[in-house]
Amino acid sequence: MGERLRRGVTAALLCSSFLSAAGSPGSVTPAESPLLVMLQGSDTNALTAGVTRAGGSITHSLPIIDAIGATLTRDQLEQVRESTPGITRIIDDLAWEPETPPDTRDDCGLAGSIELLWQNHEATWVLFNKGEQELVLDHLKLSWKEPPPTLVSASLSGNAIDLSTAQITSDSVDLTLRHPIGPGERQQVLLSFRAGTPDRLEHTHHLSLRATAGAECVAKLPPRYDDFERDSYFAEVSGAAALHSHGITGAGITVAVLDSGLWEENQELSHNTKGQPRVVARYDAIEGRTVDLAFDESGHGTHMTSVLARSGPVTRPGATQPSYRGIAPDANIVVVKAFGESGEAGFLDLVRGIQWVVDNHKRFNIRVLNLSFAARPRWPYWDDPINQALMRAWQAGIFIAAAAGNEGPEPMTVGSPGNLPYLMTVGALTDSWTENDRNDDYIPDFSSRGPTPMGHIKPDLVAAGGHMAGFVRPGSTLATQFPEYFLSTGEFVMTGSSQATAVVSGMAALMLQLNPDSSNDDLKCMLRTSAEPAISEDGRLAYSPFVQGEGRASLLRAITIGSPNCEQSDLNLAADIAGQDHFQGPAVFSETSPPSLPGDTAMVSEAPDEEGPIPLLRWGAREHLERLKARPSPYPIDWLRIFASEQNAMRSAAEQ
Numbered sequence: 101m102g103e104r105l106r107r108g109v110t111a112a113l114l115c116s117s118f119l120s121a122a123g124s125p126g127s128v129t130p131a132e133s134p135l136l137v138m139l140q141g142s143d144t145n146a147l148t149a150g151v152t153r154a155g156g157s158i159t160h161s162l163p164i165i166d167a168i169g170a171t172l173t174r175d176q177l178e179q180v181r182e183s184t185p186g187i188t189r190i191i192d193d194l195a196w197e198p199e200t201p202p203d204t205r206d207d208c209g210l211a212g213s214i215e216l217l218w219q220n221h222e223a224t225w226v227l228f229n230k231g232e233q234e235l236v237l238d239h240l241k242l243s244w245k246e247p248p249p250t251l252v253s254a255s256l257s258g259n260a261i262d263l264s265t266a267q268i269t270s271d272s273v274d275l276t277l278r279h280p281i282g283p284g285e286r287q288q289v290l291l292s293f294r295a296g297t298p299d300r301l302e303h304t305h306h307l308s309l310r311a312t313a314g315a316e317c318v319a320k321l322p323p324r325y326d327d328f329e330r331d332s333y334f335a336e337v338s339g340a341a342a343l344h345s346h347g348i349t350g351a352g353i354t355v356a357v358l359d360s361g362l363w364e365e366n367q368e369l370s371h372n373t374k375g376q377p378r379v380v381a382r383y384d385a386i387e388g389r390t391v392d393l394a395f396d397e398s399g400h401g402t403h404m405t406s407v408l409a410r411s412g413p414v415t416r417p418g419a420t421q422p423s424y425r426g427i428a429p430d431a432n433i434v435v436v437k438a439f440g441e442s443g444e445a446g447f448l449d450l451v452r453g454i455q456w457v458v459d460n461h462k463r464f465n466i467r468v469l470n471l472s473f474a475a476r477p478r479w480p481y482w483d484d485p486i487n488q489a490l491m492r493a494w495q496a497g498i499f500i501a502a503a504a505g506n507e508g509p510e511p512m513t514v515g516s517p518g519n520l521p522y523l524m525t526v527g528a529l530t531d532s533w534t535e536n537d538r539n540d541d542y543i544p545d546f547s548s549r550g551p552t553p554m555g556h557i558k559p560d561l562v563a564a565g566g567h568m569a570g571f572v573r574p575g576s577t578l579a580t581q582f583p584e585y586f587l588s589t590g591e592f593v594m595t596g597s598s599q600a601t602a603v604v605s606g607m608a609a610l611m612l613q614l615n616p617d618s619s620n621d622d623l624k625c626m627l628r629t630s631a632e633p634a635i636s637e638d639g640r641l642a643y644s645p646f647v648q649g650e651g652r653a654s655l656l657r658a659i660t661i662g663s664p665n666c667e668q669s670d671l672n673l674a675a676d677i678a679g680q681d682h683f684q685g686p687a688v689f690s691e692t693s694p695p696s697l698p699g700d701t702a703m704v705s706e707a708p709d710e711e712g713p714i715p716l717l718r719w720g721a722r723e724h725l726e727r728l729k730a731r732p733s734p735y736p737i738d739w740l741r742i743f744a745s746e747q748n749a750m751r752s753a754a755e756q
Contacts, residue, residue: 150184350428359401399576406570427606474515530566556685626662
């Protein structure tokens with residue numbers, strides 16, 4: 101599922117289709133077609149006057165980075181360059197469309213619904229042909245865990261499947277088919293079982309299905325949670341549910357979501373747990389104005405807000421009560437729209453959105469900014485206009501969580517703005533659909549890896565990002581492109597570092613409700629210093645810090661043993677903004693080997709050969725020590741000392 105949604109779950113930051121937003125060239129000849137330009141300088145009034153004198157048009161006023169955006173022909177741009185004093189930088193065609201990357205899409209087009217629907221002893225699975233050619237299904241295979249069910253009949257869109265030719269083993273039935281599915285069609289597989297079929301087949305992942313239309317064209321039914329209809333699970337595993345039960349729900353804290361907009365018709369998004377409206381402002385950074393509704397054509401922003409702040413209650417029996425489906429269900433929301441229908445944004449629009457957040461953060465009490473998008477870095481972090489704006493946002497006291505990206509598993513795939521050393525960069529973790537078993541949790545291949553080009557360790561940590569149930573607007577791009585990821589409840593399941601970032605933004609909102617005086621540096625340090633690293637049986641790190649950062653985020657540990665002091669204080673933000681000093685990370689680069697950290701060969705186990713759970717992995721010092729039979733050696737990492745320090749910190753917190 102993560103692979104299919106990889107492009108969908110990361111709102112790609114691309115500078116395309118921007119010219120139509122800035123104005124049509126009309127009858128201008130190709131040689132005179134206007135460019136979209138960013139100009140930076142010591143005097144933005146002088147820049148504006150220079151563009152106006154040359155006959156150009158101002159598109160963006162960006163004082164946060166001492167810049168403007170404008171449309172100019174090449175001749176007009178040269179006139180501005182020659183006649184306007186104080187220009188320090190020109191980026192001279194932001195409307196240029198990048199070269200089309202190779203098409204790596206699966207040509208098969210066969211997809212299966214994420215959900216198996218049961219009624220009595222009948223199960224329905226929906227198959228989709230999302231391709232442009234007819235598919236012919238040739239096999240349908242059922243597999244199960246003990247005890248085995250008895251399949252009585254099977255049909256595909258009302259056409260009976262002959263069971264007499266089935267290949268039957270003790271744990272599977274393989275049905276031979278010859279059934280066409282036309283382009284754009286969906287077909288229903290109906291399976292009938294004998295009465296007495298174990299109930300757990302209906303509620304767990306004991307039954308799996310696999311449909312094929314040729315050896316390379318496969319659709320699989322993924323596992324599922326026991327009670328997806330009444331719980332989204334990530335609030336529980338992140339520690340948020342425990343805080344919900346004590347009245348910590350993000351009340352009084354405002355989170356700005358810079359994304360594609362919000363589907364406000366859904367009351368669980370637009371209203372808090374008390375049924376009160378909580379969307380306090382909406383800004384369209386594409387249009388450059390406040391709006392009454394930031395309509396979400398893409399669906400991505402709605403899903404991020406759903407993970408972060410959905411206010412619907414958890415009703416699963418046995419779950420922590422009261423608890424809610426989002427991390428911070430009573431947080432106020434500011435919607436900042438910069439991404440359009442296709443999930444792309446011009447970076448000048450993004451800068452304009454960040455500027456609006458900074459300009460209005462005191463008015464709306466914006467304490468957290470969620471950035472669930474990433475793009476390949478084009479400049480050093482201090483030269484990136486988006487990062488320049490974000491450094492000022494961090495300086496203003498706004499906690500910023502940014503996605504690492506979904507371009508792993510290769511090194512140096514962390515995107516911008518996640519490459520900015522100041523903010524919190526988040527990678528994705530998946531629980532293998534077993535919410536109560538942490539031992540099979542792992543970091544999926546798609547989660548982007550560090551270091552950054554400047555050698556910084558990124559991501560900072562990882563958080564739940566696998567198969568996250570939330571909402572998207574019906575009819576949105578995601579809803580149309582991925583109908584197989586809808587649940588019968590109307591929720592939509594997505595996977596990626598985007599979702600993990602929304603989890604961490606929600607955590608920050610809860611922490612701020614507990615202690616409103618915490619600075620953004622405090623929050624980042626508390627989350628990092630309390631994160632639980634993945635540890636192999638030999639006592640080494642199961643993943644490099646370039647993969648897991650400090651480890652998995654833990655909200656309860658952050659508020660009990662997290663330290664507000666870490667090496668974050670060694671960075672001089674003011675000097676960085678002023679261009680007086682920039683900061684190199686500790687990574688060591690080589691022409692003959694992957695990037696590394698000094699001493700990491702002794703501290704990090706060899707990387708797993710393939711994606712998936714790592715045998716004998718444990719998260720955190722306590723779980724690592726508990727599984728050891730003998731007293732562990734302090735080499736290479738003294739987990740005993742670390743665990744004792746954590747216990748002391750917890751006792752101190754309990755006594756306060």
